[in-house]
Amino acid sequence: MELTYLQTFREIVKWGSYTRAAEQLGYAQSSVTTQIQRLEASYGAVLFERYGRTMRLTMAGEALLPYASEMLRLHAESKEVVSKQSAGALTIGTIETLAAFFLPPYLQAYRRDYPEMKVNLQPGNEPFIIEAVKEGTMDVGLILDPPLADPELHTVVVRKEELVIAAHPDHRLGGLAAAQVRDLAGESLILTEEGCTYRAMLLRALKEEGVEHQLSYEFGNLEAIKQCVVYGLGVALLPRIVVEEELRNGRLKAVPFSHPSCEFYTQLIYSRKKWMSAAFRDFIALMRGGRGEASKMHE
Template identity: 30%
Template sequence: MELRNVKTFIKVAEMNSFSKAGESLGYAQSTVTLQMKQLEEELGVPLFERKGKRISLSQKGHEFLTYANKLVKYEAEAIQSISHMNEPSGELHIGILESLSVSEYINIIKEYMETYPDVSLIVKIATTLELMKMLEKGLLDIIILLDQKVFNSNWEVPFEKEERILFFCSPKHPMSNEHVYLSDLAKEKFILTEKGCNYRQVFEEFLAAQRLTANCLLDIGSTNTIIDYVKNGLGISLLPEFNLKENLKNHTINEILVTDCNILLYTQVIFNKNRWMSPAMKVFLSTISNYFDTLNYA
């Protein structure tokens, strides 16, 4: 089995396209097609499902992808070990949620850039599901999520931290710093993050359990805009505590204490343990480790 063909397979799996994989690797589409045919003949199973011009991995293709990543990982580790190429360099692809990107967690990236200037960081801001799909396909090296605890046999979660999700309002709102029930809260006007956001989804599950719904005036994927609009009395909302610390400290917003709705999620750092860990990736995880140690002792 030629590693060149295995690497091409991984790229096709990432892009769901023979032609796009060929462009990325500098091959003609006919070369990619031939390589995939050779691989399928060697393995004796179809690796792709073909519907017209569209392709996707077959069940056996998904199974082989795990082994393909391991083969490339071991090759890279062998080259690194023999040639002593241990200095962090090249590109590192990081995925992060919008709410995390406007929090203290972004300091990790700043510190990394200052310490390792030879590494080119590419940061993708997207939703949890989008980031998970990109990690699975190999388009991202590391993702940083805020979610319920994530379990995947191919992934490793070296760091996690429990986070509180708070309801908040302007200081002039009658619920400011008050204890209320979810049934009363549901009568208010909400400014919420986009549908599919994890803490919004958990909130809506709490509501559904009591046969309630939220009156959403604005649905927007900008944490800072939500905080600004709530400050100005346009509605109430919920966000991670780490996004609200400064405003709560300055009393430009206040917490609403909801007796029967306690939402806890976890900031999690995740990578695919079957893929090669480059020197750039190793020191990024080391930087995160130091940062999490600082938070734990704060």
């Protein structure tokens, strides 16, 4: 049995489609079909069943998936061990906020030290990233969350992120030193997409305190949210790093959001089973701010 078959198997699981898997892998669909047939023959079991327009794992497929992921992980690890360890690939799962407004300077520094490393950024929300890191489909995750404690993961707390209520410069909230939940009464809210942890925190706080509000807009794009706020269509809860440029040019005002649950940190996560190459260790050290910095790591 070839590892190629297991890689194809995992791609079909990811995309739910032989066609999409073939496109991603650069194979003809007939080749993908043949590989899965040979894999099924090797195990003596059917691995996929059609469910509507998608392919779904059978019970046998579900049983194989974690073994396939582990075998592919070990194969990648062995290749890195016997190579010079300065080339390879690093897959980072992260949310849009951090990919756009936090990560680029770190990637620039990492590229300087490891020009042969291929860095692949994969977007997602925090629950998806956490699960992908555990499964080994992502090497590391960069999340914005309350402090995470998980027995399967190492968590590096990089820094605390201030959350603010972003508003038009003439908005009444702009004169406050800090915004409380009750200050949002009657406001038109512009929200990030579902799955965003600070969105969930805000909605929970509004519900707990019985604050009436209007959910006017919802976007999966931060630039769209900021533009709506600039045009006075409502206010939005955002990390301060997202609106730094608009604050400098006076297009927005930002008021710190004050609430007991508003404790959010940029955190780097990776599996406790992850093999640490020199390139990987140096990436972790870079994100921690260097070996001498007082970054906190939960072991």
